[in-house]
Amino acid sequence: MKKKNFKNVFIGIVVILFLLFIFKNFNDYREGNLADLIIYEQEILFGLGFAEGSNKSPRSNWKSTWLEDDKETVEKLIDFLSQYQVKKINSKQYDEEFNQKDKSVEEEIFEFEILHKGNTGTSMYLLGDRIHIRNKGYYDVLNGPIDSDWLSDFFKKIYERNKE
Incomplete structure (x- = not known):
């Protein structure tokens, strides 16, 4: 028994x-909202790192900046990203899509990192209609591509403000 x-x-x-x-x-x-994948806790925000480059330039040549404790800027970025719907794909699908792209065409790549006190947060790479979120995986943007002009203008404003 x-x-x-x-x-x-x-x-x-x-x-x-x-x-x-x-x-x-x-x-x-x-399918889900891109903003829902971003870890953001306003009370313990440490800062926002942002970098811009291309698939044709080495990472060392990318333009980058860092802002400490700028909640308004982080919230503006998250608000912008909230308009995009994404669906997770596996790394094999991501690699196949990446390898099918025309490598002679230059594409902008954006990277940002929202960091909290205690080393939590989100690190994300945006390339057209593909996203890699560190420690979460790869995603296709269903209603993309992501507006690279908006991101570029957003970054330029941050960069110029940070140079002052």
Whole structure:
């Protein structure tokens, strides 16, 4: 009798774990809002790092800047990104899409990092209609590409303000 109970409990646990795995996978790969993927806690914000470059230039040549404790700028960026819907893709899909791109065409790449006291936050790379969020994965922008002109103007304003 004990063996039968143990077997039933074991099967029950396996079924529950399987269902949790399926639910997590379904939840991870459903369509969602880009802003919802960004970790931002206003009370413990440390700063915002921003860099702009291209697929044709080495990372060392990118223009970058850092702002400390600028909640208004971070919120403006998150508000802009909230207009985009994304869907998670696996790294193989991301690599295939990247490799199919015409490498002779120069594309702007934007990187930003929202950092909190205690080293939490979000680090994100934006390239047209593809996004890589460090420690979260790869995403396709469903209603993109992301407006690179807006991001470039946004960055220029930050950079100029920070130079003063």
